[in-house]
Amino acid sequence: MTPDCLDTTFAALADPTRRAILARLASGEASVTELAEPFAMTQPAISKHLKVLERAGLISRGRDAQRRPRRLEARPLADATEWLESYRRFWAGSFQRLDALLDELQAGRKDTDAPGHRGDRR
Amino acid sequence: MKSTEALQLTTPTEREIVLTRAFEAPRHLVFDAFTRPELVRRWLLGPPGWSMPVCEIDLRVGGAYRWVWRNSDGIEMGVRGVYREIAPPERLVATELFDQSWYPGEALTTTVLAERDGRTMLTTTVLYESRQARDIALRSEMETGVAASYDRLAELLATPQHSH
Numbered sequence: 491m492t493p494d495c496l497d498t499t500f501a502a503l504a505d506p507t508r509r510a511i512l513a514r515l516a517s518g519e520a521s522v523t524e525l526a527e528p529f530a531m532t533q534p535a536i537s538k539h540l541k542v543l544e545r546a547g548l549i550s551r552g553r554d555a556q557r558r559p560r561r562l563e564a565r566p567l568a569d570a571t572e573w574l575e576s577y578r579r580f581w582a583g584s585f586q587r588l589d590a591l592l593d594e595l596q597a598g599r600k601d602t603d604a605p606g607h608r609g610d611r612r
Numbered sequence: 613m614k615s616t617e618a619l620q621l622t623t624p625t626e627r628e629i630v631l632t633r634a635f636e637a638p639r640h641l642v643f644d645a646f647t648r649p650e651l652v653r654r655w656l657l658g659p660p661g662w663s664m665p666v667c668e669i670d671l672r673v674g675g676a677y678r679w680v681w682r683n684s685d686g687i688e689m690g691v692r693g694v695y696r697e698i699a700p701p702e703r704l705v706a707t708e709l710f711d712q713s714w715y716p717g718e719a720l721t722t723t724v725l726a727e728r729d730g731r732t733m734l735t736t737t738v739l740y741e742s743r744q745a746r747d748i749a750l751r752s753e754m755e756t757g758v759a760a761s762y763d764r765l766a767e768l769l770a771t772p773q774h775s776h
Contacts, residue, residue, distance in 0.1 A: 583660070584655055587655035592641055
């Protein structure tokens, strides 16, 4: 996963119509006509959004040559999610270490004004 | 086990990520731990296996910081920024730009430390330049409930419900 890919994913997801299209596709593949239905939009306008989603690898075309159904590709979104998970993991791991460091710093200054409420944690 | 309160990651607006975490220490120590290089490099290391070979901090308004992490496979990750506000022991504002940025533009991080009974509540707000990255990954997928594969993100983030 390169940062460029994430950029493309995020850019494609920045539009509410495109997100709604993805939400629809999450429940199963659908044709362009079916996808256009819930929106007050022309089919060409919807097709434009579909192209952006396709370029970002978020959707692909099904086998049926007649209907040309679109379907959701989960991978790029999973990658975007992964970034956030690693972000959280980064801070969670770091803060655990900070807990230990703060203990150490407080132990070192016990004789001054450190409160050191060791026993009254809930 | 000294861990006090779980890390919370929330998304109050379209352009922000907010981290909150409590520490069993007065805030001036937490402030030091965020601003003194010899302390920063002892904890700001992320998951196991990473070290922080570069930790430079020029702690003054307009001063720069430069942090680089490296893991055991030799993969490096770097971030740089400039301090905008420094008000020990309660507030620190700085820009943030990762070398391999996943989002467009710089982010602005605001760290606020609130102390009560010798305990410190840390709140770090990361404000993004555009709402792109934010709009997406955090809020939108959740509220549209896109797919089961994104449930992990829902668990991760307490996202306010939002109706169309």
